[in-house]
Amino acid sequence: MTDRVELAGAVALVTGASSGIGKAIVHALLDRGAKVIAAARSSQALSALARENGDSVYPLTLDVRDAEAAAALVDSLPAEWRTIDILINAAGHDVGGRQRFDAQPATAWTDIVETNLVGMIQVTHAVALGMVAREKGDIVNLGSIAGFTPYPGGTAYAASKFGVHAFSESLRMDFGKAGIRVIEIMPGLTRSAMAERRFGDEQAGADYYDSAPMTLDPEDVASTVVFALELPRHATVAQLVLRPRID
DSSP: OOOOOOOOOOOEEEEETHHHHHHHHHHHHHHOOOEEEESOOOHHHHHHHHHHGGGGEEEEEETTTTTHHHHHTTTTTTTGOOOEEEEEEOOOOOOOOOOOOSSHHHHHHHHIIIIIIIHHHHHHHHHHHHHHHHHHEEEEEEOOOGGGGTTTHHHHHHHHHHHHHHHHHHHHHHHTTTTTTEEEEESSSSSHHHHHHTTTOOOHHHHHHHSSSSBHHHHHHHHHHHHHHSOOOOOOEEEEEEOOOOO
């Protein structure tokens, strides 16, 4: 029987690592013995994460929308952190979402796409160069069920996640013989800070999740990421759709 992949000692870069699904993935990887570069815009949250986990976490303040910062991110790391074995693209938002298209300025919608899709492409390009040279690596893209099921008020968010799906599919074809696995995780409604940030109100965010019949937790998504990464290297989870149970 082919051995499962051992994550202990691997170096992973996780974007969107300061909260929600990204933070849960950081902890799940640390539990497996990986070392994690935790990247996000909130330096304060990242510093706290690093203090809690010591030398196993390297905090990297990064706005994935910043093309120059994304391109330079590997070179900005200490030498011992530059060989990135695993990339987890978990940065994303839906600020201003769940409204009709004309209810927000165009810049609000394009910012969602810039973060969720363009930022993912930029970070992936920077990290993939090393993976291609080593002929080994894993890239995990956090998509969404919105990537195949659009909904009213989801013009920009659904468009970004449709883009993530297409990007992941094409990237897998590009890297099919390069020793790099491309994995897409597509969760349904997951309770996190996303709704609070979308509405700009903590209570509105809580009410949104409470109104749903069932929600996932960030740890549920993190578990699926670890599952996909630990499969033998000849096996790739091309897409994994994770939905809340409906009673």
